[in-house]
Amino acid sequence: MAATRQMWAALVFKIFSMICSSGAASYTRNVSVELNPGSLAPPPGGDLLHVRAVGDHDTLHFLFCSQGTPALLLVHTNVTFSNVSVDWPRFLSRNGSGSLRVEPASSILSRTGLIFSRLLEYNDVNNTARVPLDLFPPYQLRNVTWSAMELSGAAARLCGAVAQGSICLHLTVFEREGRDEIWPRLLHTANTSQVAVQLDGLSPRSERSRFFLELQAVGGVSPLNAVEVHRSIDDEFTPSVFKVSEWTSGDEGSSADERGFVLWKQVAYRRSPPALEDASPCRHSNPQRQSDRALTEAGGLALAFFTAEDSVFGLNISFGVAGEPFYNATKFLSWTATVGVGLPPADTFSPLVVAIMAVGLGAPLVMLLMGGVYMCLRKRSAVTGYEPIN
Numbered sequence: 048m049a050a051t052r053q054m055w056a057a058l059v060f061k062i063f064s065m066i067c068s069s070g071a072a073s074y075t076r077n078v079s080v081e082l083n084p085g086s087l088a089p090p091p092g093g094d095l096l097h098v099r100a101v102g103d104h105d106t107l108h109f110l111f112c113s114q115g116t117p118a119l120l121l122v123h124t125n126v127t128f129s130n131v132s133v134d135w136p137r138f139l140s141r142n143g144s145g146s147l148r149v150e151p152a153s154s155i156l157s158r159t160g161l162i163f164s165r166l167l168e169y170n171d172v173n174n175t176a177r178v179p180l181d182l183f184p185p186y187q188l189r190n191v192t193w194s195a196m197e198l199s200g201a202a203a204r205l206c207g208a209v210a211q212g213s214i215c216l217h218l219t220v221f222e223r224e225g226r227d228e229i230w231p232r233l234l235h236t237a238n239t240s241q242v243a244v245q246l247d248g249l250s251p252r253s254e255r256s257r258f259f260l261e262l263q264a265v266g267g268v269s270p271l272n273a274v275e276v277h278r279s280i281d282d283e284f285t286p287s288v289f290k291v292s293e294w295t296s297g298d299e300g301s302s303a304d305e306r307g308f309v310l311w312k313q314v315a316y317r318r319s320p321p322a323l324e325d326a327s328p329c330r331h332s333n334p335q336r337q338s339d340r341a342l343t344e345a346g347g348l349a350l351a352f353f354t355a356e357d358s359v360f361g362l363n364i365s366f367g368v369a370g371e372p373f374y375n376a377t378k379f380l381s382w383t384a385t386v387g388v389g390l391p392p393a394d395t396f397s398p399l400v401v402a403i404m405a406v407g408l409g410a411p412l413v414m415l416l417m418g419g420v421y422m423c424l425r426k427r428s429a430v431t432g433y434e435p436i437n
């Protein structure tokens with residue numbers, strides 16, 4: 048019986064995968080990687096990564112840099128020949144607003160920047176996971192010394208030394224639709240990138256320390272000023288995580304083309320590689336408009352590209368809830384987000400889940416039918432069997 052069930056599951060799974068893959072041929076981009084565009088020598092203070100993802104009629108420019116405050120920029124243009132130009136002397140002065148441009152400027156559809164501004168720590172004396180007023184002095188990520196960028200394909204890793212441990216930012220850009228191998232196994236498309244933040248081996252300043260991360264987003268036409276929380280389906284990809292946060296523009300008037308977003312499942316992991324039992328919920332504060340000085344304070348990449356007219360919004364992502372182990376327990380935390388343009392990818396029931404449901408609902412029916420037929424046949428043979436002999 049179990050074997051037939053498996054056969055059914057395999058068959059239905061195959062049919063559904065065929066329907067899914069033929070129905071939506073995924074959009075692909077040609078991805079190429081360039082370090083320090085237009086510079087003859089590696090710049091002091093950290094590399095500037097440029098990933099160009101060319102589509103049929105558009106280009107996504109991903110820029111990633113640890114100069115100043117580490118930041119990721121995503122610029123979407125409606126041509127396939129747009130390029131990045133950097134005025135290096137001004138860029139390196141860390142005071143060069145407008146020293147990095149994407150040209151032609153008229154082709155730009157959307158501009159989104161994500162700034163990793165600060166790492167904060169507090170002593171959770173009563174194990175409530177509520178951020179108190181008195182925190183330990185925050186770690187300003189612009190003051191951290193970052194190692195050289197490690198590249199592998201269209202992925203890059205930046206690590207900085209903090210509190211005898213490290214904070215690492217891991218960026219991946221994708222050519223096509225897919226799903227990450229490791230939890231939280233986020234969905235990605237050719238229009239998104241993924242950033243993972245890892246806090247590895249930091250020495251907490253109290254036994255009951257918890258950490259949280261301050262992020263800032265800069266947007267062009269539609270600033271990222273609101274977070275929508277959606278319920279997600281509890282599937283086999285991220286078991287026991289029910290909520291997805293989508294940090295995007297609350298401006299209903301803007302078209303999907305003009306929008307950027309940052310999306311994450313409300314979970315962090317206390318070990319690497321992540322396992323189910325190491326999952327820990329994460330929470331976020333409401334986006335707050337940051338002061339006019341935010342860009343100047345961020346410096347580096349964000350200041351080089353954005354101008355004072357672009358508004359900056361910030362929020363905090365905190366890890367852990369009341370009663371959960373403190374950072375000290377594993378001395379590790381990882382959190383992953385998707386950064387992209389257009390409409391955020393949404394989870395649907397996977398072919399596997401659909402197949403299981405189909406089998407779950409279908410198999411009893413089939414058994415009922417087969418049972419009915421069997422009973423009929425038996426009855427008939429019984430009737431014939433009892434035919435009078437004489």
Ligand SMILES: *[C@@H]1O[C@H](CO)[C@@H](O)[C@H](O)[C@H]1NC(C)=O
Nearest residue numbers: 084085128129130131132133
């Ligand atoms: C973009 O600019 C760089 C130099 O800044 C140049 O090497 C490259 O060929 C240009 N690419 C395109 C597609 O124009």
Ligand SMILES: *[C@@H]1O[C@H](CO)[C@@H](O)[C@H](O)[C@H]1NC(C)=O
Nearest residue numbers: 075076077101102103104127
């Ligand atoms: C990607 O590159 C291949 C080969 O270089 C080319 O045939 C194809 O048209 C390109 N696709 C896009 C979307 O630029």
Ligand SMILES: *[C@@H]1O[C@H](CO)[C@@H](O)[C@H](O)[C@H]1NC(C)=O
Nearest residue numbers: 137139140141142143144145
């Ligand atoms: C920054 O640049 C402006 C003009 O571009 C200049 O007036 C100012 O002195 C510079 N500040 C620093 C700290 O270099």
Ligand SMILES: *[C@@H]1O[C@H](CO)[C@@H](O)[C@H](O)[C@H]1NC(C)=O
Nearest residue numbers: 104124125126153154155156
């Ligand atoms: C690109 O967008 C700009 C402004 O949105 C528009 O003026 C231009 O015609 C567009 N170009 C193409 C090739 O679609």
Ligand SMILES: *[C@@H]1O[C@H](CO)[C@@H](O)[C@H](O)[C@H]1NC(C)=O
Nearest residue numbers: 170171172173174175179180
């Ligand atoms: C911890 O709990 C004690 C007793 O309930 C209370 O007096 C104290 O203010 C609490 N500390 C914090 C940081 O909440």
Ligand SMILES: *[C@@H]1O[C@H](CO)[C@@H](O)[C@H](O)[C@H]1NC(C)=O
Nearest residue numbers: 184185186187188189190191
């Ligand atoms: C970070 O560096 C700036 C100067 O670059 C300095 O003014 C500030 O005090 C430093 N902050 C911390 C927390 O070290």
Ligand SMILES: *[C@@H]1O[C@H](CO)[C@@H](O)[C@H](O)[C@H]1NC(C)=O
Nearest residue numbers: 074102105236237238389390
């Ligand atoms: C990605 O962007 C392209 C160009 O804007 C669009 O045609 C395509 O549908 C998008 N794909 C997804 C999966 O959002």
Ligand SMILES: *[C@@H]1O[C@H](CO)[C@@H](O)[C@H](O)[C@H]1NC(C)=O
Nearest residue numbers: 251252253254255375376377
């Ligand atoms: C937690 O940190 C304290 C020092 O702050 C240390 O003595 C203790 O052993 C740590 N606990 C664990 C489980 O690592």
Ligand SMILES: *[C@@H]1O[C@H](CO)[C@@H](O)[C@H](O)[C@H]1NC(C)=O
Nearest residue numbers: 178182261332335361362363
């Ligand atoms: C993050 O939390 C800290 C401490 O509570 C607070 O000072 C800061 O303003 C918060 N940042 C944002 C962007 O809300």
